[in-house]
Amino acid sequence: MMKFIHVTDTHLVQPGHLLYEIDPRERLRLCIDNINRYHPDARFAIVTGDLADKGQPEAYRALREEFRRLKIPVHLLLGNHDSRVNFLAAFPDSPRDCDGFVQFTLDTELGRFICLDTYEPGVSWGVYCDKRHAWLRSELARAGDIPVYLFFHHPPFPVGIKRMDEISLREPEKFAATLATGRNIRHLFFGHLHRPIGGSWHGIPFTTMHATNHQVALDFVIEGKVPGSHEPPAYAIVLANQTTTVVHFHNFLDKTNTFVL
Numbered sequence: 001m002m003k004f005i006h007v008t009d010t011h012l013v014q015p016g017h018l019l020y021e022i023d024p025r026e027r028l029r030l031c032i033d034n035i036n037r038y039h040p041d042a043r044f045a046i047v048t049g050d051l052a053d054k055g056q057p058e059a060y061r062a063l064r065e066e067f068r069r070l071k072i073p074v075h076l077l078l079g080n081h082d083s084r085v086n087f088l089a090a091f092p093d094s095p096r097d098c099d100g101f102v103q104f105t106l107d108t109e110l111g112r113f114i115c116l117d118t119y120e121p122g123v124s125w126g127v128y129c130d131k132r133h134a135w136l137r138s139e140l141a142r143a144g145d146i147p148v149y150l151f152f153h154h155p156p157f158p159v160g161i162k163r164m165d166e167i168s169l170r171e172p173e174k175f176a177a178t179l180a181t182g183r184n185i186r187h188l189f190f191g192h193l194h195r196p197i198g199g200s201w202h203g204i205p206f207t208t209m210h211a212t213n214h215q216v217a218l219d220f221v222i223e224g225k226v227p228g229s230h231e232p233p234a235y236a237i238v239l240a241n242q243t244t245t246v247v248h249f250h251n252f253l254d255k256t257n258t259f260v261l
Contacts, residue, residue, distance in 0.1 A: 001244070002110040005035055005045035005072070006151075006236040008191030009211030011081065012052050012059040019053055020228060024213040025062050031212050031235055032070050034252035039237060040071045043108065046115065048191035049079025049153030050211070051087065060090035078102050078119035079153035079191060080126070080167065099131045105139055110240055111147030111186065114139050118154045118169055126154025126169035126192075133178055140182040147242065148185045154192050155208065157201050161216060163226045164193055176202050187245050189236075196234065196249050207247045210234040 012024045035045065052059035067074050076094060078084060084102060088094060095104035101117040116136055118126035140148065156172040158165035169175060179185055179202065188206035194216035198207045210233055217227035232251040239246045 001239040001241045003042045008048040009050040014058045020214040044073040050081040055083030080124045112143045116152040124167040
């Protein structure tokens with residue numbers, strides 16, 4: 001089986017600063033240390049956005065320094081907390097399409113990994129405009145019957161956490177219609193929610209997970225504000241072949257004893 005890593009919502013800030021009483025850079029460092037120790041054989045890692053909390057240049061430079069330590073290749077996407085301009089200044093070699101969106105495809109023996117840019121400056125929700133629609137439709141057409149794994153930041157459907165549902169991907173029906181043109185979409189991976197959630201949407205399996213810094217609390221009541229929590233962070237280890245996709249969520253801070261049952 002092919003192994004790859006999914007990380008999301010690193011939310012780096014200016015060096016020396018905390019975010020919700022936590023150092024996001026230190027959390028990312030511990031995440032990278034854990035991946036390097038236990039999964040150096042993974043093909044690559046994909047990070048699904050909110051790389052920086054306020055899109056500051058210093059945060060992206062810190063992010064670049066940390067990811068230089070990662071022993072496997074890493075591919076970065078943007079979320080609503082990011083700045084495309086500042087990100088590209090720190091990562092000038094990051095792939096982008098002809099319209100300047102940070103979106104790209106990775107072709108592997110397992111299938112095609114399509115990474116979509118849902119970030120739009122000045123808004124918290126995700127945007128799926130005509131240009132992104134045309135790009136994704138073209139990439140799905142080029143994939144044909146090849147298995148497709150799709151990565152992006154904003155979920156295209158509500159999950160029951162009220163404020164997060166208000167800032168999900170706009171025009172989900174348009175997005176769903178595009179996905180319907182794909183002949184072999186295996187899985188959707190996204191971020192934004194800071195919670196371990198799995199299910200299916202229009203018959204396509206999906207997963208998202210905890211962030212590396214702070215989390216969104218499991219609260220279906222609060223309106224107008226995002227409920228936060230200090231639940232443990234995580235990343236995902238994905239094992240996949242032509243018939244199976246397995247997603248393991250790993251709390252990389254866990255130091256409880258392991259033993260033989």
